[in-house]
Amino acid sequence: MQLRDVARILEAEVLTGEDKLDLTVEAGCGCDLISDMLAFTKERMIVLTGLVSPQIIRAAEMVDLVAIVFVRGKRPTPDIIELSNELGLPIMCTHYPLYESAGLLFTAGLPGWRHWPRAVGGAKDAP
């Protein structure tokens, strides 16, 4: 699906990267810990998180994520928005909690890491 579908399904407010909503998203991951995100995501994925920290954006840059979605109505601070703008990383926020956000996207056809064929043979020992 495209990033604009993610925004529509989650009724999300797009804070940065409005010009990148036609990017393709191939899988999703929900996590609130930085190292989990580094371990279980790859490029062309989005991460749903309740962790509002500039380090989420730094980590997203390391794995070439397509976008970050902040859940539970959490709003990133201005420094996070500024860093995302600098990196050209789309970020959005939704009022849905993590579990429901993931469920909505999964039901709409966005798989998780394990169901994403391209992830097979990616990082060693994926869960």
Add this chain to the structure above:
Amino acid sequence: MRLEYHVVGRDFQAAGGAAAKIKRTLRQIGIDAETARRVGIVAYEAEMNIVIHAYRGTVGIDILPERVNIYADDEGPGISDIALAMQVGYSTAPEDIREMGFGAGLGLPNMKRYSDELEVESQVGSGTSIRAVINLPTKEGS
């Protein structure tokens, strides 16, 4: 070609900046995206280990024709049981650090996961040295 950055313990504002510069430089000089991502993740985890646990240190890479060597050396408390620290889920990160999203107990395991070789040497009360190797893809195989 060598890149080296100074890292300051507990400086969460600058944290991750060295790894970001390393990854960007690799892409700029034409290293493939997958290798740059793996080096970036290993360098990021090494940098964050210094920020979280040590007083100060350096993170750097040497880019060679067939591989990238990543190194991280710090002055800090050291690791008393490296085998334990390598276990998934084991973390000594304090509570205030965990609230920032760290302390998953995946720092060293992630470095091992994304590198081809990893060596960790540590002296309690002195510091920790990490050496990782990531092989560049062979022309035929990529």
